[in-house]
Amino acid sequence: MKFFNLSIAAVLPLAIATGIVHAAPAPDNGVTGLVISHIVPVGEYNMTYWVDAPGTGTVAARTLSARACGTNDVTCSGSHLASTNVCTQLINSLNTGISIGNSPRSICLGQSNNQCCVSWSGGVGTMPESDLVNAAKNIFGTCFSATNGSGLARNVLLNNICVTQCLSNRPDGCS
Numbered sequence: 001m002k003f004f005n006l007s008i009a010a011v012l013p014l015a016i017a018t019g020i021v022h023a024a025p026a027p028d029n030g031v032t033g034l035v036i037s038h039i040v041p042v043g044e045y046n047m048t049y050w051v052d053a054p055g056t057g058t059v060a061a062r063t064l065s066a067r068a069c070g071t072n073d074v075t076c077s078g079s080h081l082a083s084t085n086v087c088t089q090l091i092n093s094l095n096t097g098i099s100i101g102n103s104p105r106s107i108c109l110g111q112s113n114n115q116c117c118v119s120w121s122g123g124v125g126t127m128p129e130s131d132l133v134n135a136a137k138n139i140f141g142t143c144f145s146a147t148n149g150s151g152l153a154r155n156v157l158l159n160n161i162c163v164t165q166c167l168s169n170r171p172d173g174c175s
């Protein structure tokens, strides 16, 4: 079985066939390597789905054993603070059966000057959005005050792939 470079493998033949091979497009809103996939209204805010820019995403290897990952080890950060109120709404709205695909990398609720984003360190392919809830709750419970917070969790299993997951005010920079 081959789990590497799935996105590139999927995108390149199409790009070649349609003659659109060129440098990666300019990022949206200065977000390096990511572009907006779609935006859906959720409550009073917009929910923005960020994906790898075409041709840049790779799906990481699946873990050989689920027991090697999934401990969701939280580290809090004092930077990239996000609103506790907006993050609460984001986490609540992630708990759906929706599957997200096409190299998703982050989901933000709100707008650039007041948003909460769940993001992760590498491509994981198509996954249920609800995969993001456990680590997001772990980070939220450990790192957020009544007003704001920011943090990451290491050893998070998303779609059976081991990544770092972040909860902050930005769609990128999770490593």
Ligand SMILES: *[C@@H]1O[C@H](CO)[C@@H](O)[C@H](O)[C@H]1NC(C)=O
Pocket: 039, 044, 045, 046, 111
């Ligand atoms: C949501 O996004 C749409 C465009 O996709 C925009 O017209 C609208 O103003 C946005 N709403 C909020 C609350 O940001």
Ligand SMILES: *[C@@H]1O[C@H](CO)[C@@H](O)[C@H](O)[C@H]1NC(C)=O
Pocket: 081, 145, 146, 147, 148, 149
């Ligand atoms: C974040 O929360 C801390 C502690 O609750 C508070 O002191 C600080 O002013 C808040 N910062 C922002 C940017 O809201």
